[in-house]
Amino acid sequence: MKLLEVENLSKAFGGVLAINRLSFSLDQGEVLGLIGPNGSGKSTLFDTITGVLKPDTGRIRFDNKDITGMASYKICQSGIARTFQLVKPFSRLTPLENVMVGRAHGSQPARNIKQSRIESKQLLAFTGLGDKHSGMAGMLSLVDRKRLEIARALATRPKLLLLDEMMAGLNPAELDNAIALVKAIRDSGISLIVVEHVMKVIMGISDRVVVLEVGRKIADGAPEEIVNNPEVIRAYLGKKPYATN
Amino acid sequence: MLPDWKRLLVIGLLVLAFMAAPMVIEIGTGSLNLLIMVFIFVILSQSWNIIGGYTGQINLGLAAFFGCGVLVTHFVWKAEMPIYLAVIAGGLSAVVLAGIIGLPTLRLKGAYFAIGTFALAEVCRIVVGNIFERMIEMPGSYAASYSLIPRYYLGLTVAFAAIAVTYFITRSKLGLGMVAVRDSEQAAQVTGVNSFKYKVYALLISAFLAGLGGGVYAFMRLSFHYVTAVFSPIWTFEPLMAAVIGGSGTLIGPVIGSIFLVVLSEIFALTLGEAHLIIFGLLFILVVMYFPYGLVGSVSRIRQIISRVGRGLCETGENCRKGF
Amino acid sequence: MEFVLQTIANGLLAGALYGLVALGLGLLMGVMKFLNIAHGTFIILGGYLSFWLFNLWGIDPFLSIPLVMIAMFLIGLVFYRLALSPLLKLPDVGMRIDTSMLITFGLIWVLDNAMTMLWTPNVRTILTSYTGETFRFFGARFSFTGLCGVGIAVLVGLALYSVLSRTYFGKHLRAATQDAEAASLCGVNVQRVYLISTGIAIALAGVAGAVIVSSYSISASGGIGWLLIAFVVMVLAGEGNINAIIPAGLVYGLLEAGSVLIFGVPYRQAIALLVFVLVLMFKPQGLFAKRE
Ligand SMILES: Nc1ncnc2c1ncn2[C@@H]1O[C@H](COP(=O)(O)OP(=O)(O)O)[C@@H](O)[C@H]1O
Ligand SMILES: [Mg+2]
Numbered sequence: 001m002k003l004l005e006v007e008n009l010s011k012a013f014g015g016v017l018a019i020n021r022l023s024f025s026l027d028q029g030e031v032l033g034l035i036g037p038n039g040s041g042k043s044t045l046f047d048t049i050t051g052v053l054k055p056d057t058g059r060i061r062f063d064n065k066d067i068t069g070m071a072s073y074k075i076c077q078s079g080i081a082r083t084f085q086l087v088k089p090f091s092r093l094t095p096l097e098n099v100m101v102g103r104a105h106g107s108q109p110a111r112n113i114k115q116s117r118i119e120s121k122q123l124l125a126f127t128g129l130g131d132k133h134s135g136m137a138g139m140l141s142l143v144d145r146k147r148l149e150i151a152r153a154l155a156t157r158p159k160l161l162l163l164d165e166m167m168a169g170l171n172p173a174e175l176d177n178a179i180a181l182v183k184a185i186r187d188s189g190i191s192l193i194v195v196e197h198v199m200k201v202i203m204g205i206s207d208r209v210v211v212l213e214v215g216r217k218i219a220d221g222a223p224e225e226i227v228n229n230p231e232v233i234r235a236y237l238g239k240k241p242y243a244t245n
Numbered sequence: 246m247l248p249d250w251k252r253l254l255v256i257g258l259l260v261l262a263f264m265a266a267p268m269v270i271e272i273g274t275g276s277l278n279l280l281i282m283v284f285i286f287v288i289l290s291q292s293w294n295i296i297g298g299y300t301g302q303i304n305l306g307l308a309a310f311f312g313c314g315v316l317v318t319h320f321v322w323k324a325e326m327p328i329y330l331a332v333i334a335g336g337l338s339a340v341v342l343a344g345i346i347g348l349p350t351l352r353l354k355g356a357y358f359a360i361g362t363f364a365l366a367e368v369c370r371i372v373v374g375n376i377f378e379r380m381i382e383m384p385g386s387y388a389a390s391y392s393l394i395p396r397y398y399l400g401l402t403v404a405f406a407a408i409a410v411t412y413f414i415t416r417s418k419l420g421l422g423m424v425a426v427r428d429s430e431q432a433a434q435v436t437g438v439n440s441f442k443y444k445v446y447a448l449l450i451s452a453f454l455a456g457l458g459g460g461v462y463a464f465m466r467l468s469f470h471y472v473t474a475v476f477s478p479i480w481t482f483e484p485l486m487a488a489v490i491g492g493s494g495t496l497i498g499p500v501i502g503s504i505f506l507v508v509l510s511e512i513f514a515l516t517l518g519e520a521h522l523i524i525f526g527l528l529f530i531l532v533v534m535y536f537p538y539g540l541v542g543s544v545s546r547i548r549q550i551i552s553r554v555g556r557g558l559c560e561t562g563e564n565c566r567k568g569f
Numbered sequence: 570m571e572f573v574l575q576t577i578a579n580g581l582l583a584g585a586l587y588g589l590v591a592l593g594l595g596l597l598m599g600v601m602k603f604l605n606i607a608h609g610t611f612i613i614l615g616g617y618l619s620f621w622l623f624n625l626w627g628i629d630p631f632l633s634i635p636l637v638m639i640a641m642f643l644i645g646l647v648f649y650r651l652a653l654s655p656l657l658k659l660p661d662v663g664m665r666i667d668t669s670m671l672i673t674f675g676l677i678w679v680l681d682n683a684m685t686m687l688w689t690p691n692v693r694t695i696l697t698s699y700t701g702e703t704f705r706f707f708g709a710r711f712s713f714t715g716l717c718g719v720g721i722a723v724l725v726g727l728a729l730y731s732v733l734s735r736t737y738f739g740k741h742l743r744a745a746t747q748d749a750e751a752a753s754l755c756g757v758n759v760q761r762v763y764l765i766s767t768g769i770a771i772a773l774a775g776v777a778g779a780v781i782v783s784s785y786s787i788s789a790s791g792g793i794g795w796l797l798i799a800f801v802v803m804v805l806a807g808e809g810n811i812n813a814i815i816p817a818g819l820v821y822g823l824l825e826a827g828s829v830l831i832f833g834v835p836y837r838q839a840i841a842l843l844v845f846v847l848v849l850m851f852k853p854q855g856l857f858a859k860r861e
Contacts, residue, residue, distance in 0.1 A: 050435050072434035082435055090428035092494065101425040104418045105437035113416065156437050303667065349850050356604050356666045360800050361849055364842045367797060371839040478793060482674070489671065519686045526678030533671045534655060 009058030033206030081158035091138025106156025284400030286503035288458035289484035298493030301427025306362030312476035314459020332460030339456025382468030492539025584822020588815035591802035593773035609796030615778025645771030694786035807855020
């Protein structure tokens with residue numbers, strides 16, 4: 001069953017076409033890897049799906065509902081959550097309160113504040129922030145702020161989670177943790193679109209990969225097909241998109 | 246931070262102390278007046294705190310809500326309604342005004358909201374100045390039976406109500422949404438917070454409190470020589486200063502700031518004259534630049550530093566596991 | 570008919586002044602993203618300088634403008650160093666705008682009260698031999714001082730335009746605004762460019778004050794009224810659109826004059842402010858915004 005269908009989507013900034021007639025879809029339970037050089041429109045795609053930006057043309061259907069141009073908070077409440085590439089924590093709140101915002105306002109909000117506090121603590125533990133309830137979220141390390149983005153997004157109880165370069169800048173040990181986290185999220189039944197530059201990650205967790213170049217889709221298929229796709233290799237300037245290992 | 250029940254106990258004891266004070270000891274007229282002004286400032290700065298401190302929308306139109314509360318309370322009271330009804334009417338009228346001012350201006354972002362509310366409050370001041378005769382006053386019979394004690398109790402009640410309202414908001418879903426909007430409106434939106442709705446709620450609650458504050462002032466002052474004076478931007482600026490100096494976005498910050506501002510003004514005004522306002526201005530600038538959480542925040546910051554030093558000591562020491 | 574002509578004339582005279590009043594605010598906000606709500610207070614300070622130069626040494630208010638500008642420029646440098654430059658460290662432009670707004674808000678308090686102490690709360694104006702002289706064109710009366718104000722507004726507007734668009738300094742300023750980091754990599758000294766621009770912005774406030782004190786009047790707490798006018802004109806012009814500020818001032822002046830014709834004097838400012846809020850809501854990019 002199709003969970004998300006994007007059809008003929010375009011978005012321009014002034015003269016720059018950030019997304020150019022893009023169509024793709026995502027099945028229930030699928031993990032979709034989304035790759036492309038910097039500036040190819042990946043973050044802009046997330047922005048249009050989550051209502052942060054209004055698309056110029058095209059349709060977005062989610063869970064058999066048209067969500068094109070809907071307000072962000074409604075899209076969230078209908079089951080799409082995201083992280084920001086440039087993290088945006090609620091910096092004056094504690095990490096726990098950050099997550100509670102999602103638990104209180106997301107798609108299946110907790111019954112009351114007490115309940116949302118309990119459930120939010122579990123989410124902090126799940127994302128590896130178990131000991132970081134207090135202090136200000138703005139003071140966390142970058143790695144922890146990225147974890148917090150995920151915890152807050154999960155707190156809204158999404159059916160679909162969009163992750164935007166959550167693993168950039170992690171060391172190998174942190175990377176393994178992050179991959180395990182994404183797999184655990186997938187196993188809990190949440191579909192994912194994962195933007196990542198680390199190919200090891202994309203290859204390891206994606207069921208399918210979509211490749212963007214200057215806002216257009218240039219490839220869409222299983223991970224093994226993608227790495228050998230000549231169009232993709234050309235887009236990455238003749239380099240193989242990843243070195244095995 | 247004290248646990249909740251202890252904090253409630255402290256607040257409860259404070260209320261009782263304030264309630265009993267005028268009955269137990271003789272408070273002079275000057276001190277009573279001062280206390281009532283402190284209450285009015287607590288109400289106004291807490292009102293500003295809800296929209297400015299917790300929701301992050303810098304409202305420069307507070308004076309319009311306050312002035313509206315003053316006027317409506319004055320006239321309802323004059324129509325021989327009981328004062329408490331008149332004050333509530335004042336609060337509600339400010340809510341209506343906030344609906345008219347807020348629904349359009351809350352669509353503006355950042356500093357433009359500040360400019361827009363400031364401009365509309367000035368419009369209110371000009372319109373009111375053109376409509377009303379310069380002087381409004383209660384009939385002489387009210388002046389004959391004037392006593393400060395009921396003013397004191399009304400101010401006390403509304404001030405604690407304002408603190409209580411803020412307390413319960415910060416513990417609610419609404420409060421969580423408000424602070425989320427303040428820290429990042431975009432992140433709040435994609436986390437399911439309807440930011441516009443929450444900004445409207447915050448503004449309406451804030452306006453209600455400001456209107457009640459106006460009501461208390463109308464009860465305190467029977468006559469107003471210049472009606473426009475209660476719409477003067479001063480009524481925005483001073484509560485804003487109290488909230489920011491005390492610590493905006495905290496529960497007790499505005500209370501501390503109000504006491505600080507009103508009491509020190511009184512003391513300084515006698516000794517320093519105009520110069521004390523310059524000192525407040527400088528203090529305000531310093532707080533904005535170096536203590537974004539105000540006096541309250543700087544206390545907890547100092548405490549944090551002490552406890553960090555303490556913990557550092559404990560790591561080397563043996564038997565001080567729970568020292569700090 | 571004569572009445573209508575006179576209204577238009579008044580609108581134009583006031584409007585040119587309104588444009589002048591907004592230039593400094595527009596430069597700081599539109600180009601450097603500092604919101605200086607003490608702008609009106611700086612205008613008053615400039616007015617006082619001009620007033621005292623006239624009263625103590627009898628220097629003609631229009632001839633003393635360069636002196637006022639130099640003094641205000643220096644004040645602007647101090648203002649930048651103490652209050653604005655620390656804000657460049659803030660993580661984003663929105664925070665810079667908000668924090669500068671709060672800081673300059675405190676500054677209003679300081680300056681207003683300092684001026685009241687120094688110069689009493691009395692209303693001040695400069696009376697020269699030519700104050701009150703008028704000319705007639707096309708059946709409308711123009712005051713001499715008002716016309717001088719228009720001349721100065723146009724002159725200053727043009728000078729600012731050429732500095733911003735024709736000089737290296739202007740280029741550096743625009744580069745620093747677009748991307749401070751990239752500009753400093755290219756050898757632009759961002760701090761210095763901002764420092765000097767702030768000096769210019771405050772000097773512009775000074776000019777406006779000098780013109781105001783010679784054709785209208787000033788009082789220590791009158792800054793807020795001029796601040797609002799400056800805001801309105803800046804928003805009508807569109808944030809960052811410095812070249813449109815003088816024309817926007819004229820539009821605002823005519824609008825105000827028109828509302829006097831229709832609703833009467835008492836509502837002059839109220840109507841103009843309402844129009845302002847409407848523009849803010851429905852055309853936030855200003856009336857003069859270039860199409861993309
Ligand atoms: N807010 C914006 N304003 C103007 N251009 C933008 C904006 N956001 C993104 N762009 C442009 O859109 C293109 C796509 O950017 P982005 O979606 O961030 O790419 P990616 O996430 O794939 O690196 C880039 O050319 C970028 O410069
Ligand atoms: Mg990106």
